[in-house]
Amino acid sequence: RIEVRLFVTDDDIIGGEQTVVASFLSRLNQVAGEYQVETALTEEVDPAWVGKRLFVQIVVDSENESTSFAHLDNFELVALNPEGEAPEPEVVSISIVGDALTLSATGVEEITPLVEYTLDLVNPDWQSITPTSSDIVNGTTIWTFDLGAVNSAVAFFRVVDDESEGE
Numbered sequence: 053r054i055e056v057r058l059f060v061t062d063d064d065i066i067g068g069e070q071t072v073v074a075s076f077l078s079r080l081n082q083v084a085g086e087y088q089v090e091t092a093l094t095e096e097v098d099p100a101w102v103g104k105r106l107f108v109q110i111v112v113d114s115e116n117e118s119t120s121f122a123h124l125d126n127f128e129l130v131a132l133n134p135e136g137e138a139p140e141p142e143v144v145s146i147s148i149v150g151d152a153l154t155l156s157a158t159g160v161e162e163i164t165p166l167v168e169y170t171l172d173l174v175n176p177d178w179q180s181i182t183p184t185s186s187d188i189v190n191g192t193t194i195w196t197f198d199l200g201a202v203n204s205a206v207a208f209f210r211v212v213d214d215e216s217e218g219e
Contacts (some may be wrong), residue, residue: 054078055111058094074099096188143211144192153181153197155211166212167197171204178210 056076061068076092144156155165167183170176181202183195199207 053080053112056092057111059107059109059110060101062106064105066107071101073097073106123189138166146209148199150198151198153199153209154194156192156194158192165195167195167209168212169199169202169209171202171206171207173208176208 055078058073058075059070060073061070063069074094076090077183078090079088095208137199142158144158146156146207147154153167155167157165165183167181168178169181170178181199184198185195185196
């Protein structure tokens with residue numbers, strides 16, 4: 053089993069006096085040789101810790117240290133707002149090279165953006181474009197869109213919340 057400890061220090065340096073913010077202990081492996089996903093949530097952060105540097109310590113369960121081993125892969129720490137929701141999606145970059153529009157964003161692993169274009173902003177006729185590929189690199193989702201269908205030297209683009217399409 054693996055224990056993950058989140059802590060702050062009195063001087064924001066790893067060697068300072070530690071205050072454990074949260075601690076999580078994994079379950080014993082359910083199927084030998086198979087990966088398992090572990091998820092843990094903490095209580096709301098003490099306001100005294102806001103702005104402090106957060107440290108992560110990963111240790112082998114001290115109760116079984118001499119008789120077991122554990123592997124850890126793809127550790128992810130996600131900050132949630134007080135309502136327990138993931139942070140708002142944030143567009144990192146938009147670029148156009150040739151007939152390809154590339155859109156990069158964080159906080160959007162489980163959604164596909166609705167990208168629309170129009171040729172006229174005075175009397176817009178918004179048309180949607182479907183991504184031709186997507187990939188996740190270092191927590192950033194990257195979509196590529198084929199602009200061949202736009203067929204215009206000038207076009208205007210927008211990313212729309214799928215639930216409020218066109219608003």
